């Protein structure tokens with residue numbers, strides 16, 4: 001386990017050295033230069049936002065470094081730069097899942113003096129909750145996220161099925177409709193990375209289980225959690241509704257397959273909707289969304305995701321950084337980001353925006369999914385918990401371990417390091 005983490009940090013260091021960890025450039029031409037690391041800017045949206053900001057703020061230049069798409073790899077890049085003690089990044093564009101670790105390490109500047117309670121009340125409650133650590137706020141939410149199930153409305157209707165509610169509904173319908181390898185039943189995020197943890201949690205919660213209980217007890221080896229992982233393993237190996245390749249899929253690989261019309265069901269985040277509906281998309285107008293399936297007699301669960309901006313505690317320009325992040329999370333920019341990339345707003349008012357509702361009537365249903373979405377454990381050791389879950393769930397999905405053995409080992413390891421932490 002330690003090795004897996006170390007090799008990731010090593011990889012991160014290499015990427016970091018080649019990308020952006022070099023000595024900081026002096027502020028250019030009297031301008032303040034702000035730097036941050038973002039996801040790949042495929043649609044050019046981040047560049048457009050920066051251009052708009054710089055036009056309105058001629059004294060500030062923003063340098064965006066495009067990092068890899070997997071959230072935990074970018075987390076490692078930020079971590080490596082903070083550990084080096086350099087002020088490489090002023091702004092920290094971060095996943096809600098990194099908050100406790102980054103704040104716990106004092107890598108972030110508390111935003112309480114900028115981000116007033118009045119301003120906070122304009123955002124979705126889960127996004128604000130997930131931006132706080134030990135009573136302080138460290139992150140300004142830029143967009144929200146919650147996992148859900150996409151399905152091919154046309155194929156289900158033709159075969160006379162209503163959208164599935166339970167795990168067994170999904171398997172039954174998928175097996176009836178699928179025709180692999182041309183059409184698979186169910187795609188999800190099965191690669192060994194943070195996305196896998198989000199998917200597994202939805203299955204575990206939806207089966208009445210948990211990762212950590214409210215009192216901090218590790219629950220991964222409960223029959224509910226083991227049953228949830230078994231369902232995922234069987235989806236690939238027994239029921240054969242998921243392609244073997246799902247073990248390498250992140251969000252985009254699943255979306256591409258579904259968008260090409262090659263899957264009946266897909267677990268993904270809301271961003272996929274806009275892309276699936278674009279002109280030229282083979283599945284435009286043929287897709288429905290519904291909450292993720294659950295165990296019989298249990299309730300659906302969505303993992304709360306989402307991204308926001310923090311300010312590095314090492315930044316020499318916190319005021320300028322606040323100006324930028326406040327702009328990048330403003331209602332106008334969130335709306336632009338939604339229409340360009342499908343990233344759904346973290347501001348409540350935009351769920352009542354007539355233009356957004358007209359273009360995407362499903363947004364009202366999504367709002368409800370987001371209000372009920374559940375956070376991953378808010379724990380300063382979350383990265384380590386996540387690595388352990390990823391490692392053992394992956395071992396189960398590729399049948400190197402049985403679900404029982406894998407979850408027992410994961411639970412034991414997590415218990416051990418959490419007890420040392422106290």
Ligand code: GLC
Pocket residue numbers: 071095096097144145194195196198251269304305306307
């Ligand atoms: C999305 C979510 C984020 C999650 C990630 C996993 O980006 O917003 O919270 O950690 O997916 O891949």
